[in-house]
Amino acid sequence: MFGALIQNHQQMIHSLTYRMTGSMADAEDLAQETFIQAFKRIQTFREEARFSTWLYRIAMNASLDWLNRNARREATQKEWVYSNADNSAGETRAARVEGALLKLKPKQRAAITLTVYEGMNHAEAARILGCSETTVSWRVFTARRRLKQLLQNDHDGETLMEEWT
Amino acid sequence: MSLTHKELDEMLKTVRIPERSADYWKHFPMHVISQLRDQPILRSENKKPSVAWRWGFGLATACSIALLILFSKQGRDERKPPPDQVAHYRKVFQEIDLLFPNQVESITSELQGLKIVLTDKPQASASAPLLLRICDGDHCRDVITFSGQQIQIGQELCDVLVDSRGHIIVTGRQMIWCSEDAMSGDSRITGQLLEAS
Numbered sequence: 001m002f003g004a005l006i007q008n009h010q011q012m013i014h015s016l017t018y019r020m021t022g023s024m025a026d027a028e029d030l031a032q033e034t035f036i037q038a039f040k041r042i043q044t045f046r047e048e049a050r051f052s053t054w055l056y057r058i059a060m061n062a063s064l065d066w067l068n069r070n071a072r073r074e075a076t077q078k079e080w081v082y083s084n085a086d087n088s089a090g091e092t093r094a095a096r097v098e099g100a101l102l103k104l105k106p107k108q109r110a111a112i113t114l115t116v117y118e119g120m121n122h123a124e125a126a127r128i129l130g131c132s133e134t135t136v137s138w139r140v141f142t143a144r145r146r147l148k149q150l151l152q153n154d155h156d157g158e159t160l161m162e163e164w165t
Numbered sequence: 166m167s168l169t170h171k172e173l174d175e176m177l178k179t180v181r182i183p184e185r186s187a188d189y190w191k192h193f194p195m196h197v198i199s200q201l202r203d204q205p206i207l208r209s210e211n212k213k214p215s216v217a218w219r220w221g222f223g224l225a226t227a228c229s230i231a232l233l234i235l236f237s238k239q240g241r242d243e244r245k246p247p248p249d250q251v252a253h254y255r256k257v258f259q260e261i262d263l264l265f266p267n268q269v270e271s272i273t274s275e276l277q278g279l280k281i282v283l284t285d286k287p288q289a290s291a292s293a294p295l296l297l298r299i300c301d302g303d304h305c306r307d308v309i310t311f312s313g314q315q316i317q318i319g320q321e322l323c324d325v326l327v328d329s330r331g332h333i334i335v336t337g338r339q340m341i342w343c344s345e346d347a348m349s350g351d352s353r354i355t356g357q358l359l360e361a362s
Contacts, residue, residue, distance in 0.1 A: 004324060004336045006194035018182050028193075035197045045328035051343055094179040101180070116177050148168045151176055 006035050009052060013059045019113040020063035022102050030066060034059040056118075056128045060110055067106035100150035108143035111136055245355045246298055246307060255359050258294050258309050269294075270314055275306035294359040295333055297325070301353065309359060318353065331358050 013034050018027035037058050045054050101109055107129070114125040115136070122136045129136060168176075246254070254274075262269055267287035273280040297308045299318055308316055312327035321337035328334070333344040333356040344356045 003194045003198055004338045005341070006197055007338055008336065008341055010190060010193050014185070015182055024183055024185075031193075032197050032200065036200060039201055042326055042328065045330075045332070045334075051334060051341065093176070094181065097176050098180045101177075112177070116174060144170070144173060147177070148173055151173070152168060 005038070009055055010035075012052065013055060016056065016059050016113065016118065017063055019101075019117050020060070020106075020109060021066065022098050026066065030059065030062050033062050037062065053124070053127055056114075057130070060114075060128055064106050064110060067109070097151065100147055103150060104143050104146055108139050108146065111139035112143045112147075115140055245357075246296065250307075251296060251357070251359070254296055254307065254309055258359060262294075269309075269311075271308055271310040271316065273306055273308045276304065292327065293331075295325070295327060295356060296359045297333070297335065297354060297356040299354055327358070333358070 010031065013031045014027055017030035017034070018024065021027050021030065034055065038055055041058070045051065101112065104112065110129060111125060114120045114128060115122065120128075122133045122140070126133045126136045254272075257279075258269065258272060261272060261281060265283050268283045268285075270282040270284050271280075272282075292312045294309050294311060297310065297316070298305055299308065299316075301319065310316060310325055312325060312333075314325050315322050316325060316335070317323070318335070318337060318340075321339060323335050323337035323340070326334040326336070335342045335354060335356070342354045
């Protein structure tokens with residue numbers, strides 16, 4: 001009975017959980033957890049303007065819990081850095097960006113995931129995160145500031161390369 | 166030179182999501198459902214037709230013939246059933262439910278008449294009935310059913326769900342519709358709880 005709902009939203013939820021965890025296996029676990037929770041709580045679906053927003057919220061809460069409760073976050077970070085060490089320049093850069101994202105605080109990462117990757121405005125992100133629009137804006141601002149610090153060296157290196165060539 | 170907003174966004178967009186196989190997407194829903202099968206709320210009933218069911222269906226069909234005349238005269242052009250028609254449907258449901266308490270699975274009103282589907286035995290937890298109008302071009306049919314039941318829309322077998330605030334969700338493999346905001350933009354469906362006045 002629930003199969004169609006999962007089919008319709010599975011890629012969206014996997015995408016979100018992957019952005020939050022940086023791990024395929026954990027993204028899968030969290031996506032499963034999301035749909036199981038959604039099934040159990042279908043009677044509580046309310047207030048949200050869209051069903052997908054409600055699902056996003058469940059997935060985001062599950063991801064934030066995951067990030068907050070375990071030290072696997074650090075392990076994942078290492079996994080990312082090492083698994084991409086021998087890749088091409090583009091992939092290595094992506095790995096460094098992913099590494100920088102994983103260094104953000106969970107709520108900052110959530111704000112960046114929703115606004116940058118899922119293309120939501122701050123009001124939509126606020127509905128999913130259960131906070132005010134101002135709070136989202138602040139988290140996006142601080143996350144961007146931190147990311148710029150972390151990725152500045154990469155950027156400087158690339159600019160230098162462009163000038164030489 | 167410090168990173169600009171745009172440059173940062175470009176860098177962030179370099180992180181792509183690894184692709185999963187079509188096989189994975191095909192099996193993922195089944196995997197989740199297999200985990201849910203142990204949940205007590207997932208009810209699976211044997212609905213083999215019995216003698217009692219056939220007898221009941223016969224009675225209900227007879228009852229429906231009289232009502233058919235009434236419904237066939239109702240205008241079908243409007244997307245949403247008018248209040249008096251909803252009241253009629255409410256009465257139809259009440260009468261059939263009186264005959265077969267908690268056994269009504271769905272009552273469909275279409276050009277050919279009323280089609281009533283009953284369960285073999287009374288269901289443990291009967292939720293509030295709801296009314297859906299499903300249109301295909303000029304042809305519309307009205308369905309009285311419940312959360313948790315399935316209805317056919319076009320080629321799709323869709324699940325009907327109701328949340329705690331009375332919003333109706335109809336979902337199939339290719340579509341999803343919600344009475345609150347019609348999120349799929351599916352203009353074929355309108356719906357409301359039948360108990361609401």
